[in-house]
Amino acid sequence: MKKERVLITGGGAGIGAATAERCRADGYEPVVIDRAVDHVPGGIQADLSNPAETARALEQALAGGPITRLVNNVGIVVPAEAGEQTLAQFDLAVALNLRCALQCMQALLPGMREAGFGRIVNMSSRAALGKELRTAYSATKAGLIGMTRVWALELGRHGITANAIGPGPIRTELFDKANPPGAPRTQAIIDAVPVKRVGTPEDIAHAASYLLDARSGFVTGQVLYVCGGMTVGVAGV
Numbered sequence: 550m551k552k553e554r555v556l557i558t559g560g561g562a563g564i565g566a567a568t569a570e571r572c573r574a575d576g577y578e579p580v581v582i583d584r585a586v587d588h589v590p591g592g593i594q595a596d597l598s599n600p601a602e603t604a605r606a607l608e609q610a611l612a613g614g615p616i617t618r619l620v621n622n623v624g625i626v627v628p629a630e631a632g633e634q635t636l637a638q639f640d641l642a643v644a645l646n647l648r649c650a651l652q653c654m655q656a657l658l659p660g661m662r663e664a665g666f667g668r669i670v671n672m673s674s675r676a677a678l679g680k681e682l683r684t685a686y687s688a689t690k691a692g693l694i695g696m697t698r699v700w701a702l703e704l705g706r707h708g709i710t711a712n713a714i715g716p717g718p719i720r721t722e723l724f725d726k727a728n729p730p731g732a733p734r735t736q737a738i739i740d741a742v743p744v745k746r747v748g749t750p751e752d753i754a755h756a757a758s759y760l761l762d763a764r765s766g767f768v769t770g771q772v773l774y775v776c777g778g779m780t781v782g783v784a785g786v
Contacts, residue, residue: 559623567750615660667709701770717776743778
């Protein structure tokens, strides 16, 4: 029996790679699109900041038939103070964090509609609630939440759900590079988390697994903050 496929953007490392691995464990066949996929079985190489390359990669992914599960994971952080954020940085954040998600959803949507089933998981961020040095990142991740809500309203009648995940601090290679283990700054981050640890990519993959499940059809338009409790008192009830 052919396995159901899940399209994961930015699935070559970090949260995306952990999500792909969890999808394999759940019995799906992950289809990964990323810039670096030499180590990813069946991975599709593409610069997802480029609409034409994204379209080519999506066409390649869909050559094997419709895909009814989508994880819009690819993204970029371009830290800068508000007065120093360049338009080029902002445009890049929009391209990867927003436009790519819309383009992927639109490519998969006909197959989802025909199947009367679909699961869309958009990887937002706790930074959507506001964070210093994150003008472009916070704006685009908040925009992703807005798109998620619209998709939930428009697509629910077709059996398609759309939800977002808002990770807090997650221990990836990039996180450890910016926050070395044992450093005072890293400890300050840990101390600010109610559960007193930094999250792992597997924590996020576990949340994605729930939202991708066929049995999660009554959950849509929601944001699941996987942040160790850091949004308590910040996010609305």
